[in-house]
Each structure stands twice: as C-alpha cells, then as structure tokens.
Amino acid sequence: MPLLRRLPPVLRALLAQALAFLVLVAVARLGLRFPSWVWVLMQAVLAVFLSRWLDLNPRWILMQAALPFLVRALWGAPIPAWVYLVLFLGLALVFGGGLLSRVPLYHASHDAWGKLEGLLPGPSGLHFVDLGCGFGGPVAHLARARPDGIFVGVEASPFTWLVAWLRCLLRPNAHIRLGSLWRTDLAEFDVVYAFLSPVPMPALWAKVRREMKPGSRFISHSFEVPGETPHRVIPVKGRDGARLLVFDL
Ligand SMILES: C[S@@+](CC[C@H](N)C(=O)[O-])C[C@H]1O[C@@H](n2cnc3c(N)ncnc32)[C@H](O)[C@@H]1O
Known part of the structure; x- marks a missing residue:
C-alpha cells in the first residue's frame, strides 16, 4: 500500500x-x-x-x-461540547497551515535573525520574503534593522498570521500576507528565506529554480535541499544542527 x-x-x-x-x-x-x-x-x-x-x-x-x-x-x-470545538478550532488556527504540508511551528533564534541580517545584500530597495513566517520574528527584526528594504512574511495559519501581522503593524516596510507559500511568486524577491521541514524541500527548490531571478539568494534554515550543495553554511544558535544554508542563484 x-x-x-x-x-x-x-x-x-x-x-x-x-x-x-x-x-x-x-x-x-x-x-x-x-x-x-x-x-x-x-x-x-x-x-x-x-x-x-x-x-x-x-x-x-x-x-x-x-x-x-x-x-x-x-x-x-x-465537559461541554463547545470546549472540544474551541480546542479543535484553536489548534487549526495555530497549526492548520502546516498540517498537510508537514511543517510544524517553531522559531529561528535571535542569533539566526542577526546572521540573516548579515546575508542581506547591500543596495537599498531590497525585497525579502520569509515563506512560512510563523509569529513574524525574522521579518520584524529585519524590517527594523533595514528600513531601506521591503520585508514580506507569508503565513498559512490564521492565528499565527494575526500575531505576525500585529507585530509588524507599525513597520511600514513589513507586510504579512495570509496565504500559502506555494501561491507566492518568488520572482519579485532578492532574498527568499524558509524554515520549514525536510518534506517540502524538493518541491520548494523546484519552485525556487523556476521563479527566482539570477543573482538572487535562497536561504534555508536547517533543512537541506536534496542533491544540492549550498554555497555557504552558517551555524546558528537553536536546536541541534541549526544552520543557515545559503544558495546563490
Ligand atoms: C518552522 S515555522 C518558521 C517560522 C519563521 N519563519 C522563523 O524562521 O522563525 C514554519 C511556519 O510555516 C507555516 N507554513 C507551513 N506550511 C505553509 C504554507 N504552505 N504556506 C505558508 N505558511 C506555511 C507554518 O504554519 C509555520 O508557522
């Protein structure tokens, strides 16, 4: 079977x-x-x-x-029936976006945020996206550190999206979109960052190759692209083996 x-x-x-x-x-x-x-x-x-x-x-x-x-x-x-309904809805709102694509919710460390900042290209007007932005930590940090760039987060779980959206509300150069990373056109971005799981990496890499423009940069937090050697690997604090894998296109 x-x-x-x-x-x-x-x-x-x-x-x-x-x-x-x-x-x-x-x-x-x-x-x-x-x-x-x-x-x-x-x-x-x-x-x-x-x-x-x-x-x-x-x-x-x-x-x-x-x-x-x-x-x-x-x-x-x-236990009243509504308690189960509320629990179910709560779990769906926080974790639903990653359930079928098998991507859990966990967060990059502050150390990873800082090292991501060091990987952004210099010239102003840079466009960055965090695919599956969780509670929006990296987007909020980078938007504050680089007021000259545009920082986008895409998140599929509604509650998680709401937290990220509120977190970035006062940052005019940060935009948090509710939706699927698979429906996000990567052609507009100079840097694409993702911290997902091993499962979507082959399909994500195919999307990166199809849509990202030459000279742009793809950064995967911790998860390898099967069969591809990154140009740089930068260890970061966090779970065992946490690192940023940098691919220059
Ligand atoms: C591991 S968290 C990463 C959080 C954040 N990017 C960071 O580095 O701290 C992955 C997030 O991706 C979201 N996600 C999973 N599948 C998605 C999809 N197809 N489209 C958009 N977001 C998705 C999950 O809901 C989860 O919040």
Whole structure:
C-alpha cells in the first residue's frame, strides 16, 4: 500500500484508528462481550499495529496507543461540547497551515535573525520574503534593522498570521500576507528565506529554480535541499544542527 503510506501522518493516524474501530465493530457484531477496558486495550493495540503498517514514526505510534485511553477517560466527563470545538478550532488556527504540508511551528533564534541580517545584500530597495513566517520574528527584526528594504512574511495559519501581522503593524516596510507559500511568486524577491521541514524541500527548490531571478539568494534554515550543495553554511544558535544554508542563484 505505498499510496496510503504517502498520506500525511495525521491522515494515516486517523485511518489507523478508524480501521481499528471497524475491526472492533465486526467483533461486537459476532456477539462477543468484553469489559470496557478490554475494548479500549484492543483499540489501542490494533491502532498501534496499523500505524506501524502505515509507517508512522514512534512519536505518532505512542500517541496512537494513548488516544483510546484518553477518549475513554474523558467519555461521559461533564465537559461541554463547545470546549472540544474551541480546542479543535484553536489548534487549526495555530497549526492548520502546516498540517498537510508537514511543517510544524517553531522559531529561528535571535542569533539566526542577526546572521540573516548579515546575508542581506547591500543596495537599498531590497525585497525579502520569509515563506512560512510563523509569529513574524525574522521579518520584524529585519524590517527594523533595514528600513531601506521591503520585508514580506507569508503565513498559512490564521492565528499565527494575526500575531505576525500585529507585530509588524507599525513597520511600514513589513507586510504579512495570509496565504500559502506555494501561491507566492518568488520572482519579485532578492532574498527568499524558509524554515520549514525536510518534506517540502524538493518541491520548494523546484519552485525556487523556476521563479527566482539570477543573482538572487535562497536561504534555508536547517533543512537541506536534496542533491544540492549550498554555497555557504552558517551555524546558528537553536536546536541541534541549526544552520543557515545559503544558495546563490
Ligand atoms: C518552522 S515555522 C518558521 C517560522 C519563521 N519563519 C522563523 O524562521 O522563525 C514554519 C511556519 O510555516 C507555516 N507554513 C507551513 N506550511 C505553509 C504554507 N504552505 N504556506 C505558508 N505558511 C506555511 C507554518 O504554519 C509555520 O508557522
């Protein structure tokens, strides 16, 4: 089933739980009766088994094992339905943009902001974009440091976008757009910066090569472009192995 294994992890996780549940429905239809904790245990074991088959990583498998017990613990608890709705909407607003493209929300360090600043070309009128700008830290910092440039952030998660937008509201040379990085034309930028995950890098590199103009610069925070050697690699503070990979086009 290579096709199923290529689905985003969140969909594979849901699929594993749904298939496990269907098996239990079939078992119940046979007239077999067990104490409730045995049903929960069976759901967890089946979900783990199916998650391994669907190639989910150990972190997901742990969550898959815990989920049936969590649902059982909350079952019948006097929690109003709107609490779940608010939780779901909150998570979607903060993390939704990166869910299917498999890009989590984490932030470049202040050290990375400073080193990014050192990688901007000198002449005024420079155009910079942060693809997936999160809460807008790098854009706000660079717009303050280089009032002669135009700094754009693109963010797909609505709440995250709102925070970045508010953060940059008083900076006339910073613009935070709500939308997908895949719909952003890179031709207008002299420097394109992205801190995403390994998953979108091949497609992003293809977009960079297609759209960015000669003489412009692509900077990836930490994630390599498969098969490409960066022109410079600059270590930055942050997680293990954090660095800026600089590609001159
Ligand atoms: C790791 S954070 C990087 C934050 C910031 N650029 C930095 O360096 O501190 C990645 C961000 O990309 C956003 N993102 C993921 N997929 C996206 C997409 N297709 N279009 C726009 N933003 C996206 C996520 O919502 C997340 O906020």
